[in-house]
Amino acid sequence: MSAPILEVQNVTMRFGGIVANRNVSFSVEEGAITALIGPNGAGKTTMFNCITGFYRASEGRILLKGDGGDEDIGDLVTRPISGGSHLVTRAGIARTFQNIRLFKEMSVVENLLVAQHRATRNGILSGVLRTSAFRRAEREAIDRAYYWLAQMGLVEDANRLAGELPYGRQRRLEIARAMCTSPRLICLDEPAAGLNPSETRELAQVIQRLCSDHDQTVLVIEHDMGLVMRISDHIVVLDHGEVISDGTPEHVANDAAVVAAYLGVSEEEVQA
Numbered sequence: 001m002s003a004p005i006l007e008v009q010n011v012t013m014r015f016g017g018i019v020a021n022r023n024v025s026f027s028v029e030e031g032a033i034t035a036l037i038g039p040n041g042a043g044k045t046t047m048f049n050c051i052t053g054f055y056r057a058s059e060g061r062i063l064l065k066g067d068g069g070d071e072d073i074g075d076l077v078t079r080p081i082s083g084g085s086h087l088v089t090r091a092g093i094a095r096t097f098q099n100i101r102l103f104k105e106m107s108v109v110e111n112l113l114v115a116q117h118r119a120t121r122n123g124i125l126s127g128v129l130r131t132s133a134f135r136r137a138e139r140e141a142i143d144r145a146y147y148w149l150a151q152m153g154l155v156e157d158a159n160r161l162a163g164e165l166p167y168g169r170q171r172r173l174e175i176a177r178a179m180c181t182s183p184r185l186i187c188l189d190e191p192a193a194g195l196n197p198s199e200t201r202e203l204a205q206v207i208q209r210l211c212s213d214h215d216q217t218v219l220v221i222e223h224d225m226g227l228v229m230r231i232s233d234h235i236v237v238l239d240h241g242e243v244i245s246d247g248t249p250e251h252v253a254n255d256a257a258v259v260a261a262y263l264g265v266s267e268e269e270v271q272a
């Protein structure tokens, strides 16, 4: 196994009296596809929001590992004045959303350019003065946008309004948008939700190619178990906010605790 790129260490997340995640620990291996699964309300989206900097975990640490040292996601989110989820994106974690969040009134290619603008460090002054560094960054952003449109089979849609694309294409555009920020880790929140079987098959290939062709590390939340079992190298199962199983697809599929959580019965009943 390769080294972990992300380590979730004893994370608890509370909303008032509700404990959405309790003492959750797991790691995400570099270059692999890790799936976070569990029944409705298990705490998957909350965990994603902690990892991508939308929430600051109540307890525990989330570390993005790097050669130059580890980035503590909680520290990036709460850094005075400049802190926030944009720093998590800059550190190398990008995401897509359960409910697609594209700029629907912008063209497909504009969606990709806006995403890169937010991830680059060019200031307003360099834009107004159109410095050579700014113009170079602009050219690179356009090249990168068309590269990811090509990878996602969306080049012919470049100038259409994002909101006019069929749903499956919007999902792929969201992935392209995240990839345009050159993330070290991409987090996909229920990418197959609302897709038909043929769109889901295409999506599976897209996700697998991110890993095989681009050495991309992927963390995915997904309810479609066929898809999860087909594409994942590693699966972490949450139930009632806690990790109940962690291992290969074969390991979790045969784990009585997982079967019990999905069937809504006790582990003893499954083993009986």
Ligand SMILES: Nc1ncnc2c1ncn2[C@@H]1O[C@H](COP(=O)(O)OP(=O)(O)OP(=O)(O)O)[C@@H](O)[C@H]1O
Pocket (backbone or CB within 6 Å): 015, 018, 019, 020, 038, 039, 040, 041, 042, 043, 044, 045, 046, 047
């Ligand atoms: N902002 C919030 N305020 C209060 N409670 C919340 C909040 N977000 C999530 N919860 C609660 O935390 C628990 C876990 O929710 P979460 O959305 O993380 O689960 P999930 O596994 O993603 O569910 P689903 O598969 O249905 O999307 C639930 O009981 C939910 O009601």
